[in-house]
Amino acid sequence: MKMDIAFGQYCEGNSLLHRLDPRVKIIITILYIVAIFMAKNVFAFALMLAFTVALVIMSRLSVRVILGGLKPIMFIALFTAVINIFFYKGDEPLVAFWVIKIYKEGLINAGLIVLRILMLLTATSMFLTYTTTPIALTDGLEQLLSPLSKIGVPVHDFAMMMTIALRFIPTLIEETEKIMNAQKARGADFSSGGLVKRAKAIVPIIIPLFVSAFRRAGDLATAMECRCYTGGKGRTRMNVLRAGARDFLFTFVIIALGAGVILINIYAPGYSV
Amino acid sequence: MAELELSGVNYIYNKGTPYETHALKDINLKIGGGITGIIGHTGSGKSTLVQMFNGLVKPTSGTVKLDGEDIWEKKDRVREARFKAGLVMQYPEYQLFASTVYEDIAFGPRNMGLSEEEVDKRVRAAAAFSKLPPEAMARSPFDLSGGQKRRVALAGVIAMNPAFLVLDEPAAGLDPGGRRSILGGIKEFGKNSGTSVIIVSHSMEDMASYCDRIIVMASGRVIMDGNCSEVFSRYNELIGVGLDVPQVTRIASALSHRGLDIGRDVYTVGYAAGKLCEMLDGDVK
Numbered sequence: 001m002k003m004d005i006a007f008g009q010y011c012e013g014n015s016l017l018h019r020l021d022p023r024v025k026i027i028i029t030i031l032y033i034v035a036i037f038m039a040k041n042v043f044a045f046a047l048m049l050a051f052t053v054a055l056v057i058m059s060r061l062s063v064r065v066i067l068g069g070l071k072p073i074m075f076i077a078l079f080t081a082v083i084n085i086f087f088y089k090g091d092e093p094l095v096a097f098w099v100i101k102i103y104k105e106g107l108i109n110a111g112l113i114v115l116r117i118l119m120l121l122t123a124t125s126m127f128l129t130y131t132t133t134p135i136a137l138t139d140g141l142e143q144l145l146s147p148l149s150k151i152g153v154p155v156h157d158f159a160m161m162m163t164i165a166l167r168f169i170p171t172l173i174e175e176t177e178k179i180m181n182a183q184k185a186r187g188a189d190f191s192s193g194g195l196v197k198r199a200k201a202i203v204p205i206i207i208p209l210f211v212s213a214f215r216r217a218g219d220l221a222t223a224m225e226c227r228c229y230t231g232g233k234g235r236t237r238m239n240v241l242r243a244g245a246r247d248f249l250f251t252f253v254i255i256a257l258g259a260g261v262i263l264i265n266i267y268a269p270g271y272s273v
Numbered sequence: 274m275a276e277l278e279l280s281g282v283n284y285i286y287n288k289g290t291p292y293e294t295h296a297l298k299d300i301n302l303k304i305g306g307g308i309t310g311i312i313g314h315t316g317s318g319k320s321t322l323v324q325m326f327n328g329l330v331k332p333t334s335g336t337v338k339l340d341g342e343d344i345w346e347k348k349d350r351v352r353e354a355r356f357k358a359g360l361v362m363q364y365p366e367y368q369l370f371a372s373t374v375y376e377d378i379a380f381g382p383r384n385m386g387l388s389e390e391e392v393d394k395r396v397r398a399a400a401a402f403s404k405l406p407p408e409a410m411a412r413s414p415f416d417l418s419g420g421q422k423r424r425v426a427l428a429g430v431i432a433m434n435p436a437f438l439v440l441d442e443p444a445a446g447l448d449p450g451g452r453r454s455i456l457g458g459i460k461e462f463g464k465n466s467g468t469s470v471i472i473v474s475h476s477m478e479d480m481a482s483y484c485d486r487i488i489v490m491a492s493g494r495v496i497m498d499g500n501c502s503e504v505f506s507r508y509n510e511l512i513g514v515g516l517d518v519p520q521v522t523r524i525a526s527a528l529s530h531r532g533l534d535i536g537r538d539v540y541t542v543g544y545a546a547g548k549l550c551e552m553l554d555g556d557v558k
């Protein structure tokens with residue numbers, strides 16, 4: 001059993017995207033999502049596509065990594081495409097065969113929807129995972145949500161829990177691999193037998209994993225208390241987030257993009273979704 | 274005598290990703306009989322190498338043979354290899370899971386499909402070999418001390434009666450008394466049962482006192498392979514790869530510079546003490 005995690009796959013780099021303020025990236029991502037759902041016709045899609053390609057180029061990530069990241073969504077995208085091709089009704093069918101009628105509008109519609117799904121995933125992972133460390137992301141989220149703490153939402157504590165959880169995912173995966181190897185070395189077999197046998201085979205992994213997770217949690221709590229951690233009150237930061245010129249510029253570009261999409265929707269004709 | 278043979282073995286972690294690590298480079302080895310030590314700097318590939326022996330990791334290229342049979346040729350061979358080359362992983366105390374020590378040691382033998390009677394015999398023998406007191410058998414492994422947990426893990430592998438006993442840093446993190454008792458026990462076990470033992474260690478002293486043959490690794494390659502005197506005489510090369518010779522060897526060499534020559538092949542404290550007594554008053558104690 002090999003454990004791959006695409007989740008939280010940060011790619012080291014120093015591109016413009018990497019250096020954007022995480023708070024700004026969160027806001028930009030939301031605006032981007034709004035823009036892509038507002039896009040109604042081919043010209044608006046062309047604008048979005050141009051922007052998304054520009055993002056990919058700007059991030060200086062390898063295209064292979066990005067295409068690899070799209071793999072899991074491919075099935076859903078194709079499924080949506082097929083449904084659209086067969087069930088969309090237009091004026092006159094291109095192909096008519098038995099009960100199946102395929103319309104030109106259906107094809108275009110399917111193409112645009114697939115494009116929308118792929119661009120959505122590319123852009124969000126570009127902003128939030130490939131170029132942002134999980135830690136920076138939770139930091140950004142904490143500060144964006146900090147007004148909520150005024151009405152009693154423990155924002156800092158949630159952010160801290162999230163940071164710790166993210167921090168320990170790779171550790172736990174590594175640990176699981178080690179424990180699995182140790183039990184395999186004693187002849188444990190995880191890949192054969194019926195359901196009951198397989199479920200039983202997990203016991204020798206789960207128990208040591210839990211024991212060590214609790215031990216780690218205890219150790220971490222002690223270590224935090226030894227350094228006088230008492231929650232968010234009065235805590236200062238080593239890396240203070242400061243939005244700079246490029247952050248404002250980027251936000252402006254995204255807003256302009258949204259405005260462009262709206263204008264195109266209104267004034268340019270074309271096939272609409 | 275069982276024999277383990279690696280030819281042209283390469284191993285690459287995370288192949289094809291930006292995190293690619295070439296952990297083993299063209300390893301050719303033949304091991305059988307006696308106690309073999311594997312030594313090398315942190316990250317030199319020792320743990321990766323020993324996981325090749327029982328088929329936990331599959332070589333990216335090259336073959337691993339146990340008794341002349343390629344363990345990756347057929348699917349069930351790998352499982353056989355697990356029992357033939359019993360591996361005790363680094364920090365094995367974290368793999369304990371059963372409700373009692375007895376049950377934990379019995380895990381391996383039960384996986385082999387042995388009868389309960391045979392399992393019972395092996396568990397008790399293994400516990401005796403690794404010096405676990407009989408009254409510990411009914412206790413929970415989680416209530417034991419670190420050193421005792423390690424003995425339980427060791428017994429869990431010994432109970433499978435492997436032809437090779439492979440230990441990854443069996444003495445790491447133990448006090449000197451614990452080290453001596455675990456390593457001494459392993460040496461004795463190897464001698465009494467005819468099992469070939471392979472020990473991974475950082476400690477030159479341990480290597481010198483317990484091993485017949487030493488394999489030195491550096492950045493994924495085997496750079497030296499021989500007995501103590503062959504390996505420790507290449508002092509400068511060892512320093513070059515971040516290793517050392519036993520402290521007492523350095524003392525002996527410093528003494529010879531100052532005119533008290535007790536020879537260059539001094540690797541253990543006991544031997545040095547004997548030699549010194551002999552030279553100082555001719556009275557060996």
Ligand SMILES: Nc1ncnc2c1ncn2[C@@H]1O[C@H](COP(=O)(O)OP(=O)(O)OP(=O)(O)O)[C@@H](O)[C@H]1O
Pocket residue numbers: 286287294295296313314315316317318319320321322363
């Ligand atoms: N699961 C893994 N995934 C990726 N790389 C790994 C993995 N395990 C080991 N490596 C890499 O392979 C190389 C060899 O590691 P290995 O654990 O074999 O070293 P070692 O000699 O046992 O070190 P130590 O003395 O610290 O135990 C190292 O560069 C390490 O970073």
Ligand SMILES: [Mg+2]
Pocket residue numbers: 319320321363441
């Ligand atoms: Mg190691």
